[in-house]
Amino acid sequence: MPQAKNWIWTDGGEKLKPDEQERRFEKFREAGIEAVLFSSFNADVLARAKAHGLETHAWTWALCRGDKDLLENHPDWYGVSRRGDSAAGKPPYVSYYHFLCPSRPAVRDHLAQMVADLGDTANLDGIHLDYIRYPDVILPVALWKKYNLVQNEELAQFDFCYCEVCRNTFQKQTGEDPLKLPDPPANAAWRQYRYDSVTNLVNHLVEAAHAKGKRITAAVFPTPSLAKKLVRQDWVRWNLDAVLPMTYHSFYNEKPEWIERAVKEGVSALPANRPLYAGLYLPDLKGEDFDRAVRFAMAGGAKGVSLFGGVRKVGAFRS
Ligand SMILES: [Zn+2]
Numbered sequence: 001m002p003q004a005k006n007w008i009w010t011d012g013g014e015k016l017k018p019d020e021q022e023r024r025f026e027k028f029r030e031a032g033i034e035a036v037l038f039s040s041f042n043a044d045v046l047a048r049a050k051a052h053g054l055e056t057h058a059w060t061w062a063l064c065r066g067d068k069d070l071l072e073n074h075p076d077w078y079g080v081s082r083r084g085d086s087a088a089g090k091p092p093y094v095s096y097y098h099f100l101c102p103s104r105p106a107v108r109d110h111l112a113q114m115v116a117d118l119g120d121t122a123n124l125d126g127i128h129l130d131y132i133r134y135p136d137v138i139l140p141v142a143l144w145k146k147y148n149l150v151q152n153e154e155l156a157q158f159d160f161c162y163c164e165v166c167r168n169t170f171q172k173q174t175g176e177d178p179l180k181l182p183d184p185p186a187n188a189a190w191r192q193y194r195y196d197s198v199t200n201l202v203n204h205l206v207e208a209a210h211a212k213g214k215r216i217t218a219a220v221f222p223t224p225s226l227a228k229k230l231v232r233q234d235w236v237r238w239n240l241d242a243v244l245p246m247t248y249h250s251f252y253n254e255k256p257e258w259i260e261r262a263v264k265e266g267v268s269a270l271p272a273n274r275p276l277y278a279g280l281y282l283p284d285l286k287g288e289d290f291d292r293a294v295r296f297a298m299a300g301g302a303k304g305v306s307l308f309g310g311v312r313k314v315g316a317f318r319s
Contacts, residue, residue: 004032004298004302004303004304004305005034005035005275005277005303006031006032006033006034006035006277006304006305006306006307006314007033007034007035007036007037007057007244007304007305007307008028008033008035008036008037008307008308008311009037009039009059009279009306009307009308010037010038010039011038011039011040012038012039012042012045014040014042014045018048021044021045021048022048022052025049025052025054026052027311028052028054028311029052029053029054031311031312031313031314032313033054033307033311033314034053034054034055034304035054035055035057035125036049036054036055036056036057037057037058037059037128038056038057038059039059041056043122046121046122046124047122047123050123055125055126056123056124056125056126057125057128057215057217058118058121058124058126058127058128059128059130059219060114060118060128060129060130061130061131062111062129062132062205063099063100063102063107063131063132063133063134063198064098064099064100064131064135065098065099066096066098070100070110071088071098074106075088075089076163077107077110078098078100078101078163079100079101079134079135079160080101080160080161080162080163080166081156081157081159081160081161081162082157082159082160082162082179082184083156083157084162085157087099087100091135092135092158093135093136093139093147097135099131099135101160101166102134102161102197102198102200102201103161103163103166103169104165107201108200108201108204111201111205112204112208115127115205115208115212115216116208116211118212118214119208119211119212119213119214120212124214125214125215126214126215126216126217126241127205127209127214127215127216127217128217128218128219128244129202129205129216129217129219130218130219132198132201132202132218132219132233133198133220133221133227133231133232133233134160134161134194134198134232135158135160136158136230136231137154137155137158137159137160137185137231137232138151138154138158138229138230140230140251140252141251141252141253142251142252142253143251153185154185159185160194161194162178166178167179170189170190173189173193174189178190178193191232194232195228195232195233195234196234198232198233199234199237199238202218202238202239202240203238203239206238206239206240215241215242216241217240217241217242217244218235218238218240218243218244219244219245219279220233220235220243220244220246221233221245221246222246222247222251222252222266222279223245223262223266224236224266224269225265226252236266236269236270236271240274242274242275242276242277242303243266243270243274243275243276243277244279244306245262245263245266245278245279246279246281246308247259247263247278247279247280248279248280248284248308249262249281249284249293250281250284251281256285256293256296257296259278259280259293259296259297259300260296260297260299260300261300262300263276263296263297263300263301263302264301267300267301268301275303276303277302277304277305277306278297278300278302278304278305278306279305279306279308280293280294280297280305280306280308281308281309282307282308282309282310282312283309283310285312290312293305294314
């Protein structure tokens, strides 16, 4: 088996003193981590990480964007629910859930420009897309209680996007207004329109990154079937350099064993040359459960793991 590659989602630690930053990156290397997904960074952070032999990736929020400029100047770029609420003014679930509509050319151009700008960053190896999806039409089951919801079906206030652009485009394609369908969630063509909308956007961003010589990856929902059902990500069709599914077992009321099944489903559906790195949720992997989770991920066919919520030594999985 080739040497695995392991990743971590983390911040840039820009406020650390240089020697603290050095120790931090040494700790990552000692833990077996080779690639860092930075939620923020500056030139110094990237240069230092590279000096430690780490890959550097810009962890960016793609479609969930609460930028003041966008909310004020382009409220029409945001998704609209089946109930008619815009994610600009009335986001679902939580106040920061300002999701853009992936079907709009202006949104696509804006995000492609963001990727192109990152593509000019020195010492940056790649761009990592997060929130590259619709708002959860159904939440991971372990979260239902927290929001006091039962989501055995697609509820109108969480079902996106019914903006003018989406309604007109779908109507041109099929002759039907999605808002007037007798049962919109049951309509296969309407579901497919939305899978395609995100897929087309991602593949456009892939081209923008590759034009700048950067790699591009994404954090996705844990399995191809759950990703389509919950957030309309059809990620096996995305032309990324790698996928990092968030195989967070506890979000689905599952045990760590589930990680192997989840990874297997992804690996078997992906093109053979597309690496999958399994995201692990460290707050719910205490003690030896962490090592077991790593072994399950590798047994399922992952090329490594990506750590969220902490640093642990990855290394017990050599088989
Ligand atoms: Zn729309």
